[in-house]
Amino acid sequence: MDIAYLAGVSQATVSRALRGSELVSKATRERILEVARQLNYRTDRNAANLRSQQTQTLALLIYEDPTSDHSHINPFFLSMLGTITREASRQGYDLLVSFQQLSEDWHTEYELSNRADGIILLGYGNFLQYEEKLRALVEADAHFVIWGPFSDDQPDHFLSCDNREGGRLAAQHLCELGRRRIVFVGSRSEGFPEFRLRFEGFRSVLEEQGIEFDEKLQVDCDNQETSGRRAIELLLFRGDEFDAVFCASDLIAIGVIQALRARGVDVPGDVSVVGFDDIPAAAYFNPPLTTIRQNTRLAGRMLVGRLLAQIAGRPTDRELVPVEKIVRESCSG
Amino acid sequence: MDIAYLAGVSQATVSRALRGSELVSKATRERILEVARQLNYRTDRNAANLRSQQTQTLALLIYEDPTSDHSHINPFFLSMLGTITREASRQGYDLLVSFQQLSEDWHTEYELSNRADGIILLGYGNFLQYEEKLRALVEADAHFVIWGPFSDDQPDHFLSCDNREGGRLAAQHLCELGRRRIVFVGSRSEGFPEFRLRFEGFRSVLEEQGIEFDEKLQVDCDNQETSGRRAIELLLFRGDEFDAVFCASDLIAIGVIQALRARGVDVPGDVSVVGFDDIPAAAYFNPPLTTIRQNTRLAGRMLVGRLLAQIAGRPTDRELVPVEKIVRESCSG
DNA sequence: GGGGCCATTGCATACGTATTCACCAAATGA
């Protein structure tokens, strides 16, 4: 480090000056900063990290479905990726992004190797699949936040939108339009905790309205366009009557509407459709999708905020990310 | 490092064993690996990086338009982000993602601080804006690749799709449909080198077809939906006749079609519209967009490949990323 | 004038790894 030499001080003083320490007199600090500026000098992050044992870096791990075709990423995650990156950056943290398969072990990979101060997990809502890894993370005192509904024993590590309320909003809207035979396309199993909560909210409104939910009007479906299409085809094949569809996601809704129209069913004339997420394509779809928007901007902020709180040892709040009804033409009645 | 102690060897041997060096006998290597596995041990990346002076990390910097509203990111970049991340990961590199404003100086920030071995720049196609930074990068022997058309003096650092050919494909398609008065919405200025090339390809086909391009049929426009809308409004206001529009991007095309329909112009009946990029929303738009697809998967691969070649000191190829015509309903003639 | 305090600075060390060099035992060759 020849900055020290050029400024006529010790390396220790240079280090302090560059970090803005109060221990250095204003005069020397400015002299050092000036020399550093002229040399276009930057502190070596690896050395600094090694010494201080922290990295000012967060890792964002996005679950990659090994069965999907990899060419398209879940658009909702992409939105989140954008907001998370921006928020991390705003807080002075770098963001390491990686698509991971469930089988790989990100736990050791990022936390133990001192590559990141904390981890954000996207797409790991179904924590049952990797319960032992979750436990390992907790036992290792790792800092992490998962985008997904609370697990009862580890509430601090989870954040999600108010899925139940979202389901309620959707149901209320459809009821107000006079729809009575409303299909739910999505899963109610433990494997899809978010879908499940959306369904619960949805169902609770139906009950309040005195509508009994017909079990036949629920079709299992994962979060893919083609799955939505298949779900509707199955439904039409079975011949059950319905006048509306609440889809657990926009991707599903897109598939559902395509399948309906392909069979000559008018949307929204014959059947109203509501989605969930408000992905970018939702507004452009034909017809534009009525949907429940998750506030991704706020979600990104809260994820990063929570994680940083955890890292700093501050207590974390436990709010849910609010949802909002976006009315477009896919169910104008 | 107590692995050394537990395995009864020196720290040096442990280091060698963990890196898979041939200098260690098979027996000791396996013993060490076993101990490490049991302790769930990972080498500290900061220490390793510091010592070896390389990070196995790439930085992806995405230009953030300070004037835009930040809530939506250019969807084309998001697609690229996905493919780049995946390819980097496949090559054993981590990816640092950051949205940067032009004013900040990513150059020093990432390259000089040893935070990444190389940089990928997205959204910096208009290199005129930051020419001196570009030069600084070159002079500092930084490893970097820019997504954008060649700059003549620095071809190795640039990669783009075959914009000219894309413009040709669009023009050919519209001509085949019998369109003659074709508008170009986009810029021909140096500030938008990609748009400019697309225009050049487009125009060359018109000339081959014996159609003289009417200068009045070009409207300046940057890469935003609202800009596309405004462009069409201006055009309609001026009252020039046209039967087709070639938009320099899908975002523009979306705005253009919205504006046309709002004024009662039928698309594709009265006017055919072609876009560029094939963003995810293009297929879902009403009407589905005919567009020129850039092969983002390949683009991601090539960007990472080029950068790694540069880092390794290997020669880089200079191919363009191929484009492809995707015909949908927005210009069925 | 002397003691004590504060503001600055330097010295020395540690962070955890990779690598050079030296070393040793065993094997090989003469």
Next chain:
DNA sequence: TCATTTGGTGAATACGTATGCAATGGCCCC
């Protein structure tokens, strides 16, 4: 038998920073 090679290992060091501790000098106060 001894010299020489070879394969395997350890000791020592450097990477560039942050920080505890000691040291220095100036200043104030009694």
